[in-house]
Amino acid sequence: MPATATTAVTGLHDADLDRILAGAHHDPHGLLGAHRTGDGRTVVRALKPLAHSVVAVRDTGERAELVHQRDGLFAGTLPGEGPYHFLVDYGDGRALLHHDGYRFPPTLGEIDLHLISEGRHELLWRVLGSHVRTLDGVTGTSFAVWAPNAQGVRVMGDFNGWDGVAHPLRSLGSSGVWELFVPGVAAGTRYKYEIHTRDGRLLQKADPLARATEPPPATASVVHVSTYDWRDARWMARRGGEDCHARPMSVYEVHLPSWRPGLTYRELADELPAYVARLGFTHIELMPVMEHPFGGSWGYQVTGFYAPTARLGDPDDLRCLVDAFHAAGIGVILDWVPAHFPKDDFALSQFDGEPLYEPSDPRRAHHPDWGTLEFDHGRREVRNFLVASAVYWCTEFHVDALRVDAVASLLYLDYSRPPGGWSPNEHGGHENLDAVAFLQELTDTVRRTAPGALTIAEESTSWPGVTRPTYEVGEDGFGGLGFDLKWNLGWMHDTLRYLAREPVHRAWHQDDITFAMVYAYSEHFLLPLSHDEVVHGKGALVAKSPGDWWQRRATLRALYAFMWSHPGKQLIFMGQEFGQGDEFDHDAGPQWWVLDDDWPAHADHRGIRRLVRDLNRRYLATPALWQLDADPAGFAWIDASHAEANVVSFVRRDADGRPLVVVANFSPVVRTGYRVGLPGAARRWREVLNTDAAEYGGGGVCAPGPIRAEPTAWHGHDRSAALTLPPLGVVWLHPVGEEAEEPVRDKNEYECECEDEGEEDDDA
Incomplete structure (x- = not known):
């Protein structure tokens, strides 16, 4: 093809620039940044929309004023060798220093990409998502996202005026991962990915591996760096050597946003652990704390499988709450939802323009009960995404158990589906073989990577071997699912x-x-x-x-x-410990006022709570x-x-x-x-x-x-x-004579930085 003016000056074809500007180029790093030419020169290209001038400067002092080609592309020849940066003037006479993200190598190694492709990267959150890093003395944030069907991916956020034109990501080959290091982007920055689909659409998507989000109804992801200093080393060391079947477990289930409406994670840490400890429960179960757009779903329609909901604070605030429970001698069970996800446009649904996290067969993809999409558990990258999420909560947040929601809906292809609304497995049966393999991988991986952390199945059918080890094959020909406990519905x-x-x-x-x-x-x-x-x-x-x-x-x-x-172990839901008369209202929370002296039946409700306290105390002592x-x-x-x-x-x-x-x-x-x-x-x-x-x-x-x-x-x-x-x-x-002594709660010899035991409650 004849050389255009752009080609003559920069060595870059207009067609390539058009694709970069459209967000549809797979290799912007091959075009932007510094590149040696055949005659020994170094051509530097910078995409700086709205810039008035751009100067490239070597650390050794050599410099070159880049020439504007078109549409924000600046190019020129830079003498010398070694690192460089840009001085960018946006027309106000100030020269702003910009480091060039297109001069850095990928932040994912070959082993990472191999494990992702094999669906075996158990620390997936450490390589995908956003991470503040310092590369070659330059601090910024690396972005990496799995989008194998995309034609191009850009990152947009606070740092570029929510215009991703200047920040296209590169494809890292057959892994389906796209990556870019953006200098200067710090913790707290909001961002999304702009994905160019194969049919030409531009989608704005939150990061599936984001570890923080902005509070709903806003939907952006947030760059997060944890600075929390855990104080539960003794607890974590002890939990790995206990047999859950031969120890007491009494569970208080809580919906955090409504236990005391308006309290943050840290404010809850001042009240909730002390309350649960005074009532004698050994564990608390938190309904899902992962980010979700609709509060009325109580967290069961998750969009952020690695991010705690920002409604109550940031991820370190949740860590503080977990630490406070451990300081009070209370284990933390977390509801976790690997069966389905909502159809919100900003999240996982058709993430790169096509079914990705969900099956391509609509009969398999759409859940008839909840108006959601099911995960494609047969796709290894999707299994990896979910299994790594489970490991993430057990390791990064020190969660002691995962209660896995809606296991029955995973196990059966015909779950809530009419005849003709589902297709049999390869053996002609209705068992979801992919989901069985996923659950077995899940329980085995959690047991291996987070010693002492339990998995608990909410499974409502008579599927055999839910709590049988995965290596033991039953009469049905299936190995056990490997859970530690099953809800006895x-x-x-x-x-x-x-x-x-x-x-x-x-x-x-x-x-x-x-x-x-x-x-x-x-079962257990x-x-x-x-x-x-x-x-x-x-x-x-x-x-x-x-x-x-x-x-x-x-x-x-x-x-x-x-x-x-x-x-069997036992669990009750908040508000039921004092026999409140109304059903759960996630906006109002428990009816605490029925315990007040001016409530006619306050003594009755206090009596029920005293009984629950004494049941727990006697249970622990017996x-x-x-x-x-x-x-x-x-x-x-x-x-x-x-x-x-x-x-x-x-x-x-x-x-x-x-x-x-x-x-x-x-x-x-x-x-x-x-x-x-x-x-x-x-x-x-x-x-x-x-x-x-x-x-x-x-x-x-x-x-x-x-x-x-x-x-x-x-x-x-x-x-x-x-x-x-x-x-x-x-x-x-x-x-007579064989009663056990009243139990003494085993409290670690440390205090959480945010723990407050509170005053002793005569009724609790």
């Missing part, structure tokens, strides 16, 4: 259905309250009474049972004592309630068949065989002289917990002193006792 549904019936009808549905023990040891379970049970018109827990206010409160107390003594959760030797029915009385009784044992007897009366009548068989040879027992105690708001139907175990055989035991069972109440019995 069957127990939750059955128990709430039982308690929702009028007591007179419960006699015909006794199996609802007992059936969970049929499969209790098929956690019993959840989560936010899902108190939203969307379901009402609060206290409102689910029939009867008057007194009966409902009594039933709730009985439910909690039954739950805490049942095999190894029989958790030490053999994974062993059938830790549980035995005393009587599960007295359906007409609405009574069940059972015994829990610890590793040394020490028993705790539990008797639950789910009828609203006092049962006097109710004989229960008692295990062992102990002659005296006493109530260590009674949900009808006056301090909990009950009627005070309690044993006045030690209970005598008579030599009367009953329920297959040599000894028994005639008990007085409170109405809608649960009692726990210990042999």
Whole structure:
């Protein structure tokens, strides 16, 4: 082709410049910056739109005034060798120093690109996204993004007036990664990527690997550098050597933005850990804290899989909150959502103009329940993106467990889809083989890279082996999914259905309250009474049972004592610890005012909270309630068949065989002289917990002193006792002399920089 004027001066074809200016060039570094010519000269090209003049200057003093070619392209011949910079005048007579980002080599190495292509880069956030770096004495920010279908990528932000023309990224070959180092860009800078699609569109996208964002509804990514100094080394060292199945776990689930509406992460750190510790919970579960555009999704429609929501502060503020929990002796569980993502234009949806994070088949891509897009778990780069996200939260934020949301929707190709709305797997079945492989990789990788961090599955079906090791193949031909715990949603549904019936009808549905023990040891379970049970018109827990206010409160107390003594760990949602009457409102938060003295039923609500506190304290002090959760030797029915009385009784044992007897009366009548068989040879027992105690708001139907175990055989035991069972109440019995001491919380010998224990609460 004939040389144009531009070609004659710069050696650059107009067609190449046109592609750069359009944001559609794959290799701007091959054209911009300094380049040796065949005759030994060095041609320097700078793209500086709106500049009046540009001078290139060597560090050794040589300089050349570059000639404006067109559309902001300046070019000239620079004598000498070595580093250089630009002096740029925008017409006001001031010469601004600009370092040239196009003279630096890629910030990703060949090993990084190979691992990304193989889907095996477990530290993906360290190479993709934005990172403040110093290269050859020049400080700036490197940007790297995966967009394999793009024709070109530019970065735009505060540093260039949100016009990316001057900052096109280069393609790093078949990896699909685009990269650029921009000198002078510092932490706190907002940015987005401008992506030129194969069909000629320009899309503005937030960074999928951004580690910080601006507060919604704004959607830009933010360059972030963590300066947080962790103080939980003892905690982190200890968590790797514990067996979660043989230790207590009692979980308080929280939606951070609404626990105390308006509080930031650091303000929450001053209040929430102390509150949870006083109530005796061992763990807190945070509903998703990743960035999300719609607050009403409670975080379950994520757009920033590596960025905490900026609504409550920056990433280091969240680190401070986690540190404060650890200082209070509380583990942190984080909800994590790898099943789907929203369709917002600025985020992952058709990220480079075509399906990328989602499957190309629309039948697979669109989730019919939530109006979202599903991830393409069969694509190795997408699996890598998600697995690295899990590792990121467990390592960079010291999270102790991930609760993986909506696992059932991952496992089945026909989940919520009608006939004809899905296609079978390669074997003709409905199992999503790609998702199975992803979940196995996830659990194995987290276990290996973050010792002691747990994975917990919210899985609502009977998929076998959810908590079986991935290397153990079951009769179904699948290896286990490798989770540490699984939510027992069957127990939750059955128990709430039982308690929702009028007591007179419960006699015909006794199996609802007992059936969970049929499969209790098929998986490692956690019993959840989560936010899902108190939203969307379901009402609060206290409102689910029939009867008057007194009966409902009594039933709730009985439910909690039954739950805490049942095999499995336990979880309740905020506000339910004091029996609030309304369902979850993410704008208003918990109904704290019902605990105030001027609320008519304040004593009732305080009583429920005292019970939860005492359940946790007694639970921690009683190894029989958790030490053999994974062993059938830790549980035995005393009587599960007295359906007409609405009574069940059972015994829990610890590793040394020490028993705790539990008797639950789910009828609203006092049962006097109710004989229960008692295990062992102990002659005296006493109530260590009674949900009808006056301090909990009950009627005070309690044993006045030690209970005598008579030599009367009953329920297959040599000894028994005639008990007085409170109405809608649960009692726990210990042999006299075998009660455990009250627990002392194991607190690390350090204080978080933002921790405030707060004042002791008489009610909590």
